[in-house]
Amino acid sequence: MAAELSWEQEIIKLLGEEIIAFDVETREKLSKDYYWYSPVLDNRLKGNKPADGVALPRSEAEVAAVLAFGYRYRIPVTVRGAGTGNYGQAVPLKGGIVMDLSRMDQIMEIGDGYARVQCGVRLGVLDKTAREAGQEIRIYPSTYVKATVGGFVSGGSGGIGSITYGNLWDGNVLEAVIYTMEETPRRLVVAGKELYDYIHNYGTTGIMTEVTVPLAPRTEWMQLIAQFPSFESSMRFGEALAKDGAVHKRLISPMEWPVPSYFTPLIKSIMPDMAAVMLEIADGLLPQVEALAQSYGGQIGYAVGPEKYRKTIGVSDFTWNHTTLWAMKTDASLTYLQAGFDPADYIGQIRMIKDRFGDEVLFHFEWVRGGGRVIPTALPLVFYKSEERLYEIIHYCESIGVKIFDPHTWVLDNGGRGEVGSMERRKRVNDPQGLLNPGKIIYDV
Template identity: 60%
Template sequence: MAIEAEKAFMLGLGINRVLLDSGSREKLSKDYYWYSPVLEKKLHDKLADGIIQPETDEEVVKVLEIAYAHQMPVTVRGAGTGNYGQAVPLNGGIVLDLSRLDRIVEWGEGWARVQCGVKLGVLEREARVRDRELRIYPSTYMKATVGGFVCGGSGGIGSITWGDLWDGNVLEATVYTMEEQPKKMIVSGDELHAYIHNYGTTGILTELVIPLAPKTEWTQSIVFFDDFMKSMEFSYTLSLDDSIRKRLVSPHEWPIPSFFRPIKKSIRQNQAAVLLETAEGTLPKVTELARSFGGEVGYSIPSEKYRSGIGLSDFGWNHTTLWALKCENNVTYLQAGFSLEHFREQIKLVKDTFQDEVLLHFEWMRSRGKVSPASLPIIRYTTEERLNEIIDFFNKHDIFVANPHTYSLDSGGRGILPLMKQRKLENDPLRLLNPGKID
């Protein structure tokens, strides 16, 4: 379609929120891909022809029907807090902004049914009023939507106890296909694997059922160590100790803690720091365990101040990269899975080889029930070639890398790719849903 015909088509949809001005198209065609200098170069000029913000499932279906008839690409968007260009339209067309589908539909016993545009911070607040809380959520939870997290994320705060999105942390999804007459599907069980971390390529998710945990009063603390490996041994032992309930176990080698400007006065110079959220009443046991590894609790926030200001989870997961970028403009990151059996040797290899070019930051989590050392190392970036050399080194030494410097699910994403590709063929025969993100 010609540009003017596209505009006429979008304005004729009968939907109130159709945005065609350049400012809206520029803003809502972007996400946080700029964490990656590689993606920044590839995606900075990509732009939708129009933004549509439906407020009901019926409006979503109307957009899909007409887009299919005119063979217009549709790229779905939540809050745009993803880091891999998930919400960036590679081929113009429509960005379908679902942030106005933001209603909590129903509360159940240990679950909530929500529209996809509900912000995770809102859901957490409302759940805690009801003596429940989110199981897992990203560090961007105040802005991120439930649908955006399910379709573009994987794990986060709480994953040390509850695992990642594939570990039963999505119970059901309402999905619409991209066909002449879009089908509504209610998906659950293993079939959800076709839609978790799918970047909106296999169907449009408008409603989700999310399991909730009983509310815990959380104490936050930082344990400091002279030696990073001691911080890893402590955090590993803590992660295995089920008598201490945990939401965050996040070790950082120096100088990463120096990037945390809002709590700069509480950071100890030249020391590794382990950021913790543990259940109220566990701090004495945490302190005792820390001492046994040569560490010391040097900062804490009592449970009554949880969520009353900046919290330690605001410095973990990929917020660590954000704070680093505020201090050094030549940094980026990787997503890496170290071996539980060999993480000590792997850490030594990485540090001996790259020294301060690679700064290590781990997030202990459970995956399929097993404790594992996930890492989001900070990379002092020089060239794409050098970045690829580092990735190749990691892979050579059995450190799995989910490459955050590609927008393709095939070459960097997570998820159950064979099932996703099968559903892509079935649900999107013209390949109009976020084209270019999955082969």
């Protein structure tokens, strides 16, 4: 009587060695992301065992085959794009199969005002292609070069461009193709508010294989650094610019000194002991922005024209969570928070936090639009002393009305996202055995 095949042998027989990998190097490499931004997550996840196997599908049919196989054998499946997330999204907490979708990298259609792509297309490639067609992507993370479109939609929220176009929930995803994890996986085409169950879901409610995103007309962008004698004046300038509808912009990122001192490639262009605001504005609007900066006691200390856009390191490479990365390169004891401030009282909240914690917390803000409102969001740097001290800072911020989206947890419920309840309900339908990226949404199967 022939010996029964193991599941590992069965899946190789089903899909072949070109699609399935079991070698240690591949499993370890693809079972990680950038969770080391958080000392809390680094401590808890760095010893996590890698996936038992890796799937690298090239088509929707192969994605469906992996999901059906996992369902049959009750094997967890954790999806990943480029692995640039910061919260352990791509870490397989329960082992099983990591499904890397980076081979699904076809730009399927560039239309008038939209792009339809496979989930593994890198944002930088999409933007280059769109700009050649007279358009550009609307929002993107600071990991633009490496990050995939599907990874950004499934693990991100906002980014460069959010000052004009908002976050992912503000119409920046038009449609998605989703596969469920059932005996026979269903192919769902999702649009409208139904998309909310699949944006920032870590692949827990379904596997996104294709996504359609809106495009904006191509703009020629100038990059600037405005500098101010005080951080508060830089914030007020940022607010005024954010609300100025006559200035088309892509980025307004104020940060207090010494944060700009961490940006070694730009250090010769940055004046010491001054707050800095990293800016991207449409070409031809420098005089208006310079006059506005001067009205708040500031000046433009650095300007790069559109002819060098994407040809050298850009100011956006020092914003959003790349600010944290540059800071950590200088001082490994630094980590960060994600915070939403009160648009009507952000200066008062800043003062209270500085009075309480001084330079233990260093401010870095991004002015964005959310739900149509101009909002001061922050990615403040924190000198990490202990987990207890970190959560003391978090609890104090929350006590004065600053909303913290905790970046030191892999659990969606703890990240402060309002859509988790709906995701739980969707997960029960699309993933009845609870096998999609288990441990990221806490609920009873």
